[in-house]
Amino acid sequence: MSGRYHRPHRWAWFLERPGYGRFMARELTGFFVAAYLVVLVVALGRLGDGEAAFAEWLAAVSGPGWTIAHVVALVAAVWHSVTWFAAVPQAMPLHLGERKLPAPLAAVVMGYGPWLTVTAAIVWWVMR
């Protein structure tokens, strides 16, 4: 008698369901967001070194490779943000009395709304 059967661990578990793939994509986009934060920190550092240093840095990151990197980072950041905004109503449900706010509306109230407000404020501050 061999007792209970234990299935072997699946190292490629993330290929087994589309949802697992979407989860991995969300997590991987975090790498690009983090990498771009490093780029921004370096940019701030060069800005602190003076106008000439910043201009030199700008010239260094204006090649086609950097353009592609910026586009990839933008797509990753948007994907990461959108998927997290979609998840926010699950983690922080909003109740009005007995009623739970529908998820799309809650995502606007807690995600897209503040995001657009802050973005608009920054654009206004820069452009004024």
Added chain:
Amino acid sequence: MAAELTMTLEVFRYHPETDAGPRFQAFEVPYDEDWVVLDAINWIKDHVDGSLTHRWSCRMGVCGSCGMMVNGEPKLTCAAFLKDYFPRPIKVEPLVNFPVERDLVVSMDGFMEKLQAVKPYIIRDDVDDTSGGEYLQSPAELARYKQYSMCINCMLCYAACPVAGHEDEFLGPAALALGHRYNKDSRDRGQAERLDVMLVGEAIWGCTFVGECTVVCPKHVDPAGAIQQAKAVGAQEFFKRFVMPKGTGA
């Protein structure tokens, strides 16, 4: 008279007395568009092979007994209609992430231990005192946890969770959702006791919010949401306990 339509069920078989490992056995079953996968399995047991072992009871999505993998998807077999798969074969397996006892029956021991660990019942120290009457609760207070109280312990969420399959310390979606359900109940006073269990090691922190537990839940409980909310409560409690460790209060 037209020939009776049939379809193929490939069924996971494992008998610990005789089998070193599992195998699949194909059965040809009558096709009826009103039948669910559970009907086909019962037909096999009644007409072809009485040794086929599976769990079932209510046939109406309430008891949570008949959860199995149907073509790789965790499903209540009483709610999985043959017509949604016909004429392709259907592969039926026991729920993944659980040890297999026999054929389509998994061991529930680990799940039951985790479920009991979160104390899924109302905890109060004044239960013997009924002089105040019922513990009143407003509809708004009920709405805070009602969704999480719909769990039927079918364990489909464990079969859909990649963490449950790799991390033994993780309490898992249903147990954590039920723990959260009682923590959110305005009549309950047991949150501290439950958090003592939920905040240990990977018990709750193992959850990476894959979210597939919510996708497969047949009762729309949203265990993934419950776990994230419980994590937020746990994080607040962690810092409270860090600032004011137990035993240092008045």
